[in-house]
Every structure is written in C-alpha cells, then in structure tokens.
Amino acid sequence: AQSVAQPEDQVNVAEGNPLTVKCTYSVSGNPYLFWYVQYPNRGLQFLLKYITGDNLVKGSYGFEAEFNKSQTSFHLKKPSALVSDSALYFCAVREVDMRFGAGTRLTVKP
Amino acid sequence: DAGITQSPRYKITETGRQVTLMCHQTWSHSYMFWYRQDLGHGLRLIYYSAAADITDKGEVPDGYVVSRSKTENFPLTLESATRSQTSVYFCASSDEGLKSPETQYFGPGTRLLVL
Numbered sequence: 001a002q003s004v005a006q007p008e009d010q011v012n013v014a015e016g017n018p019l020t021v022k023c024t025y026s027v028s029g030n031p032y033l034f035w036y037v038q039y040p041n042r043g044l045q046f047l048l049k050y051i052t053g054d055n056l057v058k059g060s061y062g063f064e065a066e067f068n069k070s071q072t073s074f075h076l077k078k079p080s081a082l083v084s085d086s087a088l089y090f091c092a093v094r095e096v097d098m099r100f101g102a103g104t105r106l107t108v109k110p
Numbered sequence: 111d112a113g114i115t116q117s118p119r120y121k122i123t124e125t126g127r128q129v130t131l132m133c134h135q136t137w138s139h140s141y142m143f144w145y146r147q148d149l150g151h152g153l154r155l156i157y158y159s160a161a162a163d164i165t166d167k168g169e170v171p172d173g174y175v176v177s178r179s180k181t182e183n184f185p186l187t188l189e190s191a192t193r194s195q196t197s198v199y200f201c202a203s204s205d206e207g208l209k210s211p212e213t214q215y216f217g218p219g220t221r222l223l224v225l
Contacts (some may be wrong), residue, residue: 043216
C-alpha cells in the first residue's frame with residue numbers, strides 16, 4: 001500500500017540558511033510525488049511535483065525537490081530561507097489515490 | 111474571481127445534527143475531492159467525484175454523504191455529526207483523477223467544531 005512519511009514535525013532554520021524538509025514514501029510502482037504548502041487559515045498551495053525524468057524538480061518560490069529512488073525520498077529544499085517561507089509543508093504521493101504526509105511546520109527566524 | 115470556494119468557513123454544531131459543507135469551483139474541472147485535516151494525520155480523502163452524478167469513497171468515508179448534481183458543486187453532508195468529525199475540511203478539484211499527475215487545487219477550508 002502506498003504511504004508517505006514526514007519524519008520531522010518541526011524544522012527551524014535561520015533566515016538566509018539553506019533548508020530541507022524531509023519526505024520518504026512507499027509505493028509498489030512508480031510514484032507521482034508532490035509538495036504542497038499551507039499558510040495559516042488557507043488551503044494547500046501546490047509547490048512542485050515529480051512525474052518522471054530529471055530527479056531535481058524546481059518549483060514555486062525558489063523551492064526544489066530531489067527524487068531519490070534508491071532511498072525512496074523526495075526532500076524539499078531551498079538554498080536560502082526567507083521568514084515568509086514559514087508555513088506547514090505537506091508531501092504527498094499518488095499511486096492508487098492521493099496520500100498526504102502528516103506535515104512539517106517550518107519556522108524561519110530572522 | 112475564479113477559483114474554488116467553500117462555505118461556511120467556520121461552523122459550530124451539536125452532536126446528532128445534520129451539517130452540509132459547500133464547495134464550488136469555476137474551472138469546470140471534472141474531478142472534485144473532499145479531505146479532512148487532523149493533527150498528526152495530514153489530509154485524508156473522504157470522497158471524490160469523477161463527474162456529475164459519479165462519486166466514490168476515499169480513505170475515511172464513514173459518516174459522510176456526498177452528491178454532485180452539477181459539475182461545479184460538490185456538497186459534503188454529515189448526516190448525524192459526531193465529535194470525532196471535528197476537523198478542518200478541504201475541497202479540491204483537478205482536471206484528471208486520482209491516478210494522474212495532474213495537480214489538485216484546494217479551497218480555503220471549512221473549520222468544523224462538533225460539540
């Protein structure tokens with residue numbers, strides 16, 4: 001059965017530093033992988049997705065994610081964090097249906 | 111402004127009452143979805159619809175009913191609300207279905223409290 005895990009409930013980084021939000025997945029076939037961001041009292045906003053091809057996917061707001069099939073991971077990254085990046089981030093995998101991780105709260109401190 | 115809207119944004123109800131959450135999208139997307147968001151669980155799919163008059167169960171459908179008489183609307187009804195249904199509910203839509211890589215677009219959510 002498909003599943004996705006976000007091992008960190010909370011990630012704290014200083015503004016200007018690189019950030020990584022981790023995601024691992026489990027599927028039986030080839031996955032479609034997504035990252036969404038949720039700001040307070042808002043719905044989820046699409047950031048990026050991996051379907052096939054280049055393992056490094058670039059998305060909105062300077063975010064990127066690296067698909068690693070051998071490690072079954074799809075970590076979200078940004079070279080230089082902004083305070084405005086503070087939000088709740090969800091990884092999702094779609095094989096049979098859409099499954100979301102529990103979310104990681106990113107806090108970027110000035 | 112086009113997009114996907116939900117109403118009400120906030121709702122307080124009592125155990126046993128019927129509650130309907132509304133979802134409306136202006137993109138003419140074929141597929142629509144209802145999720146609930148709970149701490150520690152992320153989002154879980156309740157029901158989805160592939161087109162008008164076509165609906166199917168998701169991961170956590172018990173206690174919920176949906177209908178889709180028009181493409182743009184996808185109401186979610188709690189026939190007899192329970193405290194365990196206290197949650198934030200999100201509606202989403204996309205051009206294609208669950209097995210496609212098509213992006214889903216989410217509404218702003220409805221925060222429901224069942225007393």
